[in-house]
Amino acid sequence: MKKNKKTNKWSRWLLVALLLIGIVAAFAWWLTEKPVPSKIVYGMSFNTLYANELGLDWKEVYDAILDDLGVRHLRLAAHWPMVEPEKGVYNWTELDYQMERAEEVNADVIFAVGRRLPRWPECHVPEWGASLPWEKQKEEIREYLRVVVERYKNNPAIIYWQVENEPYLEVFAKDYCNELDEEFLIEEIELVRSLDPTRPILVTDSGNLGLWAHAYKHGDAFGTSVYVYFWNPELGQFRTILPPWFYRAKENFIKLFYGNKPTFLIELSAEPWLVEPVTSVDLKTQYERMDLQKINEIIDYAVETRYDKQYLWGAEWWYWLKKQGHNEIWDRGRELFKN
Incomplete structure (x- = not known):
């Protein structure tokens, strides 16, 4: 018993x-679990400063992205030093042209504003503002935001304002951005929203390293990055250990707390991870870190994340390669964007 x-x-x-x-x-x-999209819509980030760094004519690159690759979904950035090279003196040459051409070809635009925008060194501050105390710099950022949003808010091509870029990812940015001032980030978001209440605000965070919660909470939409291949001096090149379903699980978990919002893969890296300027690195090294085979692998990986809108990163480098007589990656882009 x-x-x-x-x-x-x-x-x-x-x-x-x-x-x-x-x-x-x-x-x-x-x-x-996440529905498999019936079709993935691909977009592309374009960065004027990076095109210039590569020694390219930014206008030629941008036109090729629209007219040759056939990109119709863009992320553009109003880098503060480009827009306001001198205090109170504004330069609209690049952005006016880019927005006019986007409207001309019926492309839509995610328009990024703020101090921290895509590309190294993360935080982009004009020389005249770099030595200002933070409180004074914030005053200047408010004015820069006001002027930029007021200028472009009537352009029908804009579908989202992106405020700052991966603001919660501090690991790469502390030397140039200092500690995150979250109160000011929220103020920036509310300022842009008040200047243009007709458009939603996108806030982004790193897919590999970000926690997502705060960025997801503060925006009307959320964008994440996906990097598959990395490089650093100690480890050399290495591949992510994260499976694609990690992004689906992370998103669903965050939605439990903050509800459903539009989500994008806003930065799918398709260029080599370098610590020196591209033009000072030999082609062999560049191709060791990113080549057509890796790009195809990255695209396949991203498909499994099941984001239905994915913005690639690296068209300026693709075009630079094309100018060197290496067309294979650019040609792959043509296939991708015309499908």
């Missing part, structure tokens, strides 16, 4: 354990 009671007790515990395992497994399965 005692033996039967003991057996029944262990049976109950086993049943409870199996039930808990089943619940955890079901929850884990649910976290990784």
